[in-house]
Amino acid sequence: MATQRNFKLVVMLALIAGLGPISIHVILPVLPSIETAFGASDAVTQLTLTLGVVTMAISTIGYGPAADRFGRKPVILFGLVMFVAGSALCVWSANIEVLIFGRVVQAIGGAAGLVISRAIIRDMFSREQSARVIGQVMSIVIIAPIVAPVVGGFLAEFAGWRYVFVLAVAMGAISLVVAVPGVRETHTPDTGSNILRQMLRAFPELLRTPAFLAYAGYAGCGMGMFMVIAGGMPFVMVEVFDASPSAFGLWFMLMTGSFLLGTVLSSRFTERIGLDRMIRWGSAGAALSAIAIPALLLAGFITPWAIFAPGFFMGTCHGLAMPNAQAGAVSVNPRIAGSASGLVMFLQMTIGAGFGQIAGMLPHASPVPVAILVGCAGIGGFLLYSGAMLFHRQPNE
DSSP: OHHHHHHHHHHHHHHHHTHHHHHHHTTGGGHHHHHHHHTOOHHHHHHHHHHHHHHHHHHHHHHHHHHHHHOHHHHHHHHHHHHHHHHHHHHTOSSHHHHHHHHHHHHHHHHHHHHHHHHHHHHHSOHHHHHHHHHHHHHHHTHHHHHHHHHHHHHHHHTOTHHHHHHHHHHHHHHHHHHHHHOOOOSOOOTTSOHHHHHHHHHHHHHTOHHHHHHHHHHHHHHHHHHHHHHHHHHHHHHTTOOOHHHHHHHHHHHHHHHHHHHHHHHHHHHHHOHHHHHHHHHHHHHHHHHHHHHHHHTTOOSHHHHHHHHHHHHHHHHHHHHHHHHHHHHSOGGGHHHHHHHHHHHHHHHHHHHHHHHHHSOOSSSHHHHHHHHHHHHHHHHHHHHHHTTOOOTTO
């Protein structure tokens, strides 16, 4: 019975947490259609994507303290309502400005599931068990970035770009219907504080904790490895290898699939091996794989295999480490697990986005500059985790 309850919990939280990634990735193939429909410029149309990502990152900061202050369930229901409302606004948008505003509202709502799902898991399970359950949730959520662009492309081709947001409305509504009876309150609200005071108290405490910095540092640089590939390699594939965008998508699926493999392995072995040991092994393997990419290219192997074969192992190792890093971050102080979840998600998304932006600005006539940046992200994640953990030792490790 306990296993069955855990399965239902994992599926429900994965559905809720997946709304944010789906809202980001499903719009990618319809950006040209939106530009044509509203006669907008490339830069303005791009705001429908970039403002959504930025808003989602910023929103994660507030959701954690709000969940500690008001409880998990009211905040996650608020997020789901906002997601449905923003998606509906996008469906009926009369101009690009309304669409951008709808995307912002949608992103505010989508961020809730990313933060609160991890806090709920930490409320219900021990430190090692929470890493396993987070890995199970991530194994389902990671499917969203793989299939969302494909689904969005088919919807745009056969029904029109607005149906991408009709799909978002439907998924948000289903999540809301499931969450109302399915999500139970797992945290006693801290009625004696307000959100601002909670943030001013919790965030400095977390940022002074070496273990939190170790987990958040790896999470940010680990996401950075993927964001460099996503932000820089599409241009490299076109300019250097004369490949189509769809070809890059297939190569990139190799990496996202390997990350899925890693999260599945993590959910199986973390309780047996230990959370911190999994991060050490995963971060070391990811760093070595990331370094292998520029090494192979500099050795003269100028082929997509030199990028994506090591990338497969990098993704697998990252999948071993990432769920444990997130579980570790929210376990530093269970009393403020919501705040920790929000802060680590913010740091993860902003550091990752920073790496991705740099990758897009690098020269793409050669794959080496982008590959070196991948190596820097991999080494950075390993060094930040290992260096910060020198000042902190878990009693069970």
